[in-house]
Amino acid sequence: MSASVSEAPEAPEAKPSSRIPKVPFWVQIIAGLVLGALLGWIARSQDVSWLKETLGQVGDIFVQLLKLAVAPLVFFAILVSITNLRKVNNAARLASRTLLWFMITSLIAVAIGLAIGLITNPGSGTGLTPQDGKLPKREGSWIDFLTGIVPTDVITPFTELNVLQIVFMAAVAGIAALKLGDRAKPILALSESVLELLQKALWWVIRLAPIGTVGLIGFAIADYGWDLIGKYATFTADVYVGCAIVLFGVYPLLLATVAKISPLHFFKGAWPAIQLAFVSRSSVGTMPLTQKVTERLGVPKEYASFAVPFGATT
Template sequence: MNNNLIQAFQTNWISLVISLVVIGFLYFLGKKRVSFGYRVLIGLGIGLVVGIFLNAFKLDAKSVSTIGSIYVNLIKMMVIPLVVVLVINSIAGISNLGQLRKIGIKTISLFLATTGVAALIGLLVALAFNPGSGIAQSVPQNFKPKEIPTFSQVILDLVPANPINEMATGKVVPVLIFAIFIAVAIVHIGSKKPEVVQPVKQLIESLASVLHQVIKYVIRLTPYGVYALIAAMAARYGVETLKPLIMLIIATYTALLLHFVITFGGLVTFVARVNPLKFLRKAYPTIAVAFTTRSSYATLPVNLEVLTKRMRVSPRIASFVAPLGATINMNGCGGVWPAMVAIFVAGVYNIQLGVSDYILIVLVSMISSVGVAGVPGPAAISTTVVLTALGLPLEGLGLTLAIDAIVDMGRTAVNATGTTVSTLIVADSEGEFDRASFDRDEEDELELNPA
């Protein structure tokens, strides 16, 4: 036992020393004014190499994982304060509640439409790849089907009963609704007695400025966090674990990439009318953080900075659409993945599906993506809903457990990018997108180089 502890301690020190060297190198690049995007990309590449090395030599990656967890926790600490302060600040600046309703309808319509297209793309790619063929019908022993919440339970979970408790437990949807109530009350009172709510509005504006500064501090750590998260992921999953499901991984990432290029690229180019390559360059921090943290909520602070500072979207629109998108916009988790798993499970169990089943997959994916808002593990819940609607064995979902973390990186990146695209389109339609600033050649680095 003591020998095992000593060996674990020694291998953990090896990974820690490697990580300190990498962190020092990334910091050096920052001091040399290497751009933030390049440093994130370099951190991702080095993390992949280090993770494969640790896995190959069976070295403990706990220290690397701890560094990544620290980064994720720092981002998560900003989510609830941001939702409360920025949502109130954005809505309080709207004098016409009818305009708020119009923005809300546009936003949710975009989320539903893009999720439906994502499900269709996932369906078509799955049919083309047939990822379930040749896989034995074995289910991991630790598989437990997700329980589908009832409609009444979903509604109750969305309504804030105790805002302080909801904040403490990280329930974003009830907190979002609470913030909207406060903001609407400020607008209503302000239309009659503006002097009464002026101190509150000034306080919220000050808090928003302070939070933006804190976000900048945290975002500067992104290259280090990306390195640690990718290294820990690569160290945990070996090639042998992935071999039986490699076709499902390839099919999923193919569908996600097609949705990214065709749907998002088309919307950015023809609806928002901006250069898609420039959009991609400016959105890169959001994509990288979403890919490595696998959390739309954790990506929210970064996305808000990207939208306002790099995309030049007004804070009012960004602060309303982005938190909503982090909650219900699930192009990857609620669109591509459920459709992909449905075809995969049908193939594994040799169950024939017809055109009506394919239509049902797309429709149920759209509805369930909104219906599971705020529920932990939305990808598993949405997939369970789709499988149940089709009458497919829920045990088939257990076959995907080994690769869930791998594909979740791509799913979350698509989710977050979808929110960025939708926010840009809504802002453009409302005349709150500074196109001239966006089109400038110089890159806004968000003050992300270390001082």
């Protein structure tokens, strides 16, 4: 008796995918830089006034959109981060230690920036001297600085984008909400929803960054030319060198000695947020991804929801 073998049905023929491959965001940014430089050179060398004006308008609109989102986003991010302390054990101790570390790392970064500036003197090629600058409109003491943090009304800090005053108001509102307890739940729910809405809107703006880059770089080259931009090459290099020292020098040292965490493990987990922040130039816009990788690295969600927004905005 012969065994009959049934033939397997033929697999359908694979159709070529018509989907356009997605271009990485960092490639879009670089393409924006190259295209902006090319258009700016054309506008300057050929004296194309309409192209220069168009590049300027594109860049201005992009910057205005960013500024539009910053003030309310800072306010609600700080407010929500402070109120999230209600979910954390030993909240006061953790909050004070977090702020202390923010101050320590900021001090280290400032010291590195000053040292690099003193060593390289990035303004030497510009031909500018301190006498070419304008005196500040106002001068004052540390007391004047501290009293200046307290706004005279609730509207002006948002219209003038005074971030310190916005942070102060958000901190006061967050502490008041903590004191109110359950009675503040409706306000907290609304604040969290508004924060998510603002983050989504800001992400849409960040997705326009390649176009904004075309306008900003193009107008700069069309208006100032390569000569002036070349004079600031040292300053640009200083910024990247300083960031590299902090990122690959200071952070690994603190991770290994204080946190007792492998720097390689940290960078492996944090790299998606670091990469997005680098190409988008927005710590606030990267905030949702930062929170995800922070939790993935083992930080409790309750604490991360306080530290990440506070750090990203301050």
